[in-house]
Amino acid sequence: MRKDYSIKTITSLAALLLIISTLSIRSWPSSVQDATPTNNPQPPTHNQQFPVTEVRLDNGLKVLLQEVHTNPLVSVWCWYRVGSKDEQIGATGISHWVEHMNFKGTQNFSKARMRSAIEDYGGYWNGYTSLDQTTYFETVGATALDEMLRLEAERMSLSLFDPPEVKSERTVVISELQGSENDPKNLLDVDVTAAAFKAHPYRWPTIGWLKDLETLSRDQLYQFYRQYYIPNNAILVLVGDFHTPEALELLKKYFTRIPRKPDPIRLRTTEPEQQGERRIKIVREGTTPYLQIAYRAPDIFNDEYYALLILDAALNGAKGLNLWSSPLDANATKSSRLYKALIDKKLATYVNSNLVPAQNPYLYKLTVTLPDIFQYQPAEEAIYDELEKIKNYGLTSHELSKAKNQWVARAFLDQDTATKLAHQLGYFESIASYKFLNALEEKINQVSPDDLRRVAIKYFTDRARTVGWFVPVQKKPSIDVEKLSAEGRLPITRSGFENDKPELIRPWLESQPARETQGETLHNWKSTGSFQIRSYHVAGSREGPASDGITTQVSPPKISLSAQKKVLSNGVSVVVVENSTSPTLTIKASMKAGAMRDSDEKAGTAYFVGQMLEHGTKTRNVYQIAEGFDFLGADLKTNTDYLVTSFTVNGLKKDAGTFIPFLAEMFQSPSFPQSEVEKVRMELLTELRQEADDTELVADQILRERIYPPGHPFRRKVEGTVKSVEGLKSQDLLSFYRRYYRPDQLIVCVAGDIKPEAVFQLVEKSFGGWSVQGTPESFSIPAVSPGLGMGEQVVTMKNKSQCDIAFGFPGISIHSPNYYPMLILNQIFGQAGLGGRLGDRIRDEEGLAYYAYSSFDASLCEGPFVIRVGVNPERVDRAVTVMKEEIEKLKARNVTEMEIKAAKKYLIHSLPIQLESNEAIARQIERIELFQLGIDYLARYAELIEGVKMENVLDCIRTRLSFDQGALVIVGPYERK
Secondary structure, eight states: OOTTOOEEEEOOHHHHHHHOOSSOOBOOOSSTTOOSOOOOBOOOOOOOOOOEEEEEOTTOOEEEEEEOOSSSEEEEEEEESOOGGGOOTTOTTHHHHHHHHTTSOBSSOOHHHHHHHHHTTTOEEEEEEOSSOEEEEEEEEGGGHHHHHHHHHHHHHOBOOOHHHHHHHHHHHHHHHHHHHTOHHHHHHHHHHHHHOSSSGGGSOTTOOHHHHHHOOHHHHHHHHHHHOSGGGEEEEEEESSOHHHHHHHHHHHHTTSOOOOOOOOOOOOOOOOOSOEEEEEEEEOSOOEEEEEEEEOOTTSTHHHHHHHHHHHHHOOOOSOTTTSOTTOOOOTTSHHIIIIITTTSOSEEEEEEOOOSSOEEEEEEEEOSSTTOHHHHHHHHHHHHHHHHHHOOOHHHHHHHHHHHHHHHHHTTSSHHHHHHHHHHHHHHSOHHHHHTHHHHHHTOOHHHHHHHHHHHSOGGGEEEEEEEEEOOOOEEEEEEEOTTTOOOOOTTSSTTOOTTTSOOTTSSOOOOOOOTTOSSSEEEETTEEEEESOOOOOOOOOOOTTOOOOOOOOOOOOOEEEEEOTTSOEEEEEEOOSSSEEEEEEEESOSGGGOOSTTTTHHHHHHHHTTSOBSSOOHHHHHHHHHTTTOEEEEEEOSSOEEEEEEEEGGGHHHHHHHHHHHHHOBOOOHHHHHHHHHHHHHHHHHHTTOHHHHHHHHHHHHHSOTTOGGGSOTTOOHHHHHHOOHHHHHHHHHHHOOGGGEEEEEEESSOHHHHHHHHHHHHTTOOOOSOOOOOOOOOOOSOTTOEEEEEEOTTOSOEEEEEEEEOOOTTSTTHHHHHHHHHHHHTSTTTHHHHIIIIIITOOEEEEEEEEOOOSSOOEEEEEEEEOGGGHHHHHHHHHHHHHHHHHHOOOHHHHHHHHHHHHHTHHHHTSSHHHHHHHHHHHHHTTOOTTHHHHHHHHHHTOOHHHHHHHHHHTOOGGGOEEEEEESOOOO
């Protein structure tokens, strides 16, 4: 290689899109009275970005750098071209296990130093293994770049693989596998994929087979590491607030010393052509039937892949191509073909598609959640009918335009932070070239109607599909209730949930769940519909903006964002943060009409009403509403929690004039059509039955029922119960809406590349005429004290692989003077690193579980403080013992000044990272407004953390952590001996 480190540059995706004039991006008219889109091209605009700088070092290391100076952050990703496809029989899962071991320390970075290097700068880190690649990343304050580069250089060549660590991590990886086996959809996907491939190693599950994980040796792991973790098989990506010449000098300092090695020998296997349909059926204890259909799909090098992306957008809606952050597990959009063919006709309640960009031909998967076991054949036939229509008639011009609009919008949303952009550059480089990412829109624009029919005919064939059914077999639940205090024992049904009919609760003691989570998560694996990536760790949900005289002596990070607020005459609160990172925006409109407004008898009403707002207004039906967002490529999400029901829109800034009027109409004039009520009811009942098959959710709900008294909002399940949802009438929904949906209870938060005054004008025009009589209901929740329901409860779900443990009690309210001391204490006890003291002991030292952490929900009143552990059933007793030991240590030895300093430093420096995306900003300002923390809260946040003294933390331990009055719940294949 040349010694001059020759540098190439290429225009970024954002800049490239400015010159793609042939792609018609149609905008809705400013007046939302017309439900038909116009055809006036209106491409998005973007602020000038720095180009991508491409460097190849002498040792073969590929480096991609892109400067983004909107936040004082840097995201460092190191990619290796090795994934599950590089494994062999007897060694499946080795790539993922090696990934785990690279968090266990190097010659010059102990495990503790690795973690502190991240947390000292308020950062977060993780890694994942997939089909073609393994990656590690850190997103940290910009001043930490030197340390992050040094860490990744060490990880590339000097990882230790100490035998005791290998032994400990074996149980962690197996626990991760068992956690994923709790999910019937995951089991179905594993079997369908294995059946679809005969020869290609894409048939292996990324996590591996259990017997292989039980027998792989330290030498095998280390040899694999030495073979693939070499500079000429790696890609280093830097995106963020740095200057390229300086960053290049830093990375040369650490990486040029690593020698080039022989290129890895690749297994070259071509999958033989499939000669006929393949079918598999899993019959297992469970509660919800699932269907998966997999077709052959082209690789990223084949232009037919882009045609298939367009077809998928028409069938389901475009979800993006960012495996780390896109909503890949989302339901089909309401204007899509399969939503109308399946969900609208009550043949399904959820439809998800998956089309992963891969180096070799992979699969296009459709995964369907069915309402009952009688819909397998009708759902299959409906899918095949839609595919035949496309093969015979293609897409309409409107569908084609909508699909292209969606992919343009998703391209921006997939890259609207430094972390997302760095991921995309590295991912595409790892399978082909990052230039494929830049060419994505151009490739999609070149797809013609004839291409779509040709590709549909070629790939959607009977002989090249694999079909899988998960058929649930129900059993009676087996619940063991032990060690209940005489005062705290709660009456429960055989299902474990109060007020539910045992015969209607899916036998959640048997089957397999493991809930899919998005984004920041509770699990190690991300489900992307059917496809999964295996990440190293996940801490619990972090609260963040969310010795006497201890100070961290840390300069608070610079927060350049400032919020502007306006209250309309009718009481609507509008808060705007201008953020010019990308030509996108997030609108989060929240009504103070959450589950706290429900009664026990009508639990789930708030959730039901929130879902119904998308299903028709007085002037538009459900499809016209959906089309208004889908045609513009916007992502619309509805969420109800205990406090609010909210709509979140992520889209292009140019379309704000459409989004806000549509939201206004949905809030002000929902129609609650009976046909839609029954459709949503069916979806909710299926969702409830799914959740009752999830060990984590079951543990959480039983814990709530034990620690909160009857009638308290936090005792109820937000979605309600099967019994309550079945009993809700349309009039109940309408009455709830009329009582609680008012302009003076609405908060509209907007973050993005838009001027505050423009938002104020749009909201005034759309919401200003909304009036209502009377005064609003009090926005408060009764206080509660710990001590109810103390003791232990075991729920045996025999056909699971892993147990979930939940221990908790009512914590504190957000307005408590102990809130900030509790933030620091929780960081120390159950959040720092892999889960604070808990995670260090349970996962890292003893290898008992994949995850162990604590969290607390500081709300209007005392939300739950919860310790959660996912563990093999044989290790439950030990995990509970260790958990109790760590609690006693905290109470007896308190905390150290060093721990408090480290926690403060992390909480202060993590604030910019918590504000990295528009959605994160909108979420934070909604929280600030909801709890009346003050418009200047972000500016005061560091001061509030710094003001906590040792005595405040110690007082928190003594008075707020009521471990002796907590309840312990164990759910899974475990029975008390």
